[in-house]
Amino acid sequence: MYESYYKLSGKPFQLTPDPFFFYGSSTHKRALAYLKYGLSQGEGFIVVTGDVGTGKSTLVRTLFDSLDGKDDVVAAELINTQLDSIEILRMVAASFGLAHKDNEKASLIKNLENYFTARSQEGKRCMLVVDEAQNLPFETIEELRMLSNMVYDGRTLLQIFLLGQSEFRENLRAPNLEQVRQRVTASYHLSHLDGEETQSYIEHRLSKVGWDNNPAFTAEAFQLIYDFSSGVPRIINSTCDRLLLYGFLEEKNRIDGEIVKLVTEEINDENDAGKDSGPVQQTTMMQPQGLPSDASPMDVRVHTLEKEMDDLKKRFRKERDFMRKIIAISLNFEDD
CATH class of the missing domain: 3.40.50.300 (P-loop containing nucleotide triphosphate hydrolases)
Structure with missing residues (x-):
C-alpha cells in the first residue's frame, strides 16, 4: 500500500526471511x-x-x-x-x-x-x-x-x-x-545489532527497493527505533513497516522522533491489550480513582467495566478513522 506512495519497488520490511535483504552486520x-x-x-x-x-x-x-x-x-x-x-x-x-x-x-x-x-x-x-x-x-x-x-x-x-x-x-x-x-x-x-548498525540495516533494506530518501528518517528517529527494538532485526522490521504505513496515511515525507514515539506507543498499547485479554485470574481489586473509599465490590467492578468500555470505544473510533483514511487514499490512487 505505502510502496506506491513512496515509489518503492516492494515491501522493504517484510518478516519472511529473504536472502535478497541480507544485511552483513x-x-x-x-x-x-x-x-x-x-x-x-x-x-x-x-x-x-x-x-x-x-x-x-x-x-x-x-x-x-x-x-x-x-x-x-x-x-x-x-x-x-x-x-x-x-x-x-x-x-x-x-x-x-x-x-x-x-x-x-x-x-x-x-x-x-x-x-x-x-x-x-x-x-x-x-x-x-x-x-x-x-x-x-x-x-x-x-x-x-x-x-x-x-x-x-x-x-x-x-x-x-x-x-x-x-x-x-x-x-x-x-x-x-x-x-x-x-x-x-x-x-x-x-548478537543484536548496535545503534549504528540498526541505522545501516534500515537504510540497506530501503535501498534494496529503490528508496530515494523519501521518506527521510531523522537521526532521532533512528535512535528511537534502536531503543525500542534493542537491535533485533525482526522488531526493527515490524516497527519500520508500521512507520511507513503511518507516513503513508498521514502523507508524511519525513519520519521524525515524534512519529516514532507515537507508533511505538501504539504497538505497546496493542501488546498490552493482548496481555489483558488472557484468562481472568482472581486478584485483589485496587480501589479506582473517583470512588469513595467505602465503595462496595460491585460498585468497583461496575466502575472498572465502564472504564474498559470507554477505552474500547476510543480504540474503535481510532480504528474506524484509520480505515476511513485507507479507503479514501485508495480511492484517490484509483482515480489517478
Missing part, C-alpha cells in the same frame, strides 16, 4: 564465514543460535543462496520440533518427499539411507535445516545424530543445521549430549 558476516567453513567440511552438525528475531533463518537461506552448484544440493526444513524419535524420522522422510505414514522405525531409517545414498551417487549433497531446535527432546537429538552418522563411500550422507534460541546452547552442554557436541563442525551465536 559484523555478527552476521562472521556467522556466515563460520557456516561456510562448516559447510565445506560436508559433515556433522552446524549450529546457529540467537534470540528470537535475530536473523537465524535468513542467515541460513543466504548461505544456501550463495552456494556454487546449488543444483547439487537437496535441502529440506523442519519447523515443528516438539516430536519424539519416531515422529522426527517421519517428518524428515516427509520433508524429503518419502513415504512415511504408518512406517516402522527400521523402515523409515532404511528408506532415508537409500534416498541419501542415491543422491550421493548422483553427486548431490543432502542437507536438513531444523528450526526451533531448543524444543528438541534428547531422544530426538540423538535420532538426528544417528542420521548424521550415515556414510557412503567415505562421504557423510546428511549434514544437519540446527537453528535455536539462546537456551539451545545450554541444552547442548548436557552431559548426555557429548556425542552430539563432538559432531558439531561449526557453531555461532548471533
Whole structure:
C-alpha cells in the first residue's frame, strides 16, 4: 500500500526471511564465514543460535543462496520440533518427499539411507535445516545424530543445521549430549545489532527497493527505533513497516522522533491489550480513582467495566478513522 506512495519497488520490511535483504552486520558476516567453513567440511552438525528475531533463518537461506552448484544440493526444513524419535524420522522422510505414514522405525531409517545414498551417487549433497531446535527432546537429538552418522563411500550422507534460541546452547552442554557436541563442525551465536548498525540495516533494506530518501528518517528517529527494538532485526522490521504505513496515511515525507514515539506507543498499547485479554485470574481489586473509599465490590467492578468500555470505544473510533483514511487514499490512487 505505502510502496506506491513512496515509489518503492516492494515491501522493504517484510518478516519472511529473504536472502535478497541480507544485511552483513559484523555478527552476521562472521556467522556466515563460520557456516561456510562448516559447510565445506560436508559433515556433522552446524549450529546457529540467537534470540528470537535475530536473523537465524535468513542467515541460513543466504548461505544456501550463495552456494556454487546449488543444483547439487537437496535441502529440506523442519519447523515443528516438539516430536519424539519416531515422529522426527517421519517428518524428515516427509520433508524429503518419502513415504512415511504408518512406517516402522527400521523402515523409515532404511528408506532415508537409500534416498541419501542415491543422491550421493548422483553427486548431490543432502542437507536438513531444523528450526526451533531448543524444543528438541534428547531422544530426538540423538535420532538426528544417528542420521548424521550415515556414510557412503567415505562421504557423510546428511549434514544437519540446527537453528535455536539462546537456551539451545545450554541444552547442548548436557552431559548426555557429548556425542552430539563432538559432531558439531561449526557453531555461532548471533548478537543484536548496535545503534549504528540498526541505522545501516534500515537504510540497506530501503535501498534494496529503490528508496530515494523519501521518506527521510531523522537521526532521532533512528535512535528511537534502536531503543525500542534493542537491535533485533525482526522488531526493527515490524516497527519500520508500521512507520511507513503511518507516513503513508498521514502523507508524511519525513519520519521524525515524534512519529516514532507515537507508533511505538501504539504497538505497546496493542501488546498490552493482548496481555489483558488472557484468562481472568482472581486478584485483589485496587480501589479506582473517583470512588469513595467505602465503595462496595460491585460498585468497583461496575466502575472498572465502564472504564474498559470507554477505552474500547476510543480504540474503535481510532480504528474506524484509520480505515476511513485507507479507503479514501485508495480511492484517490484509483482515480489517478
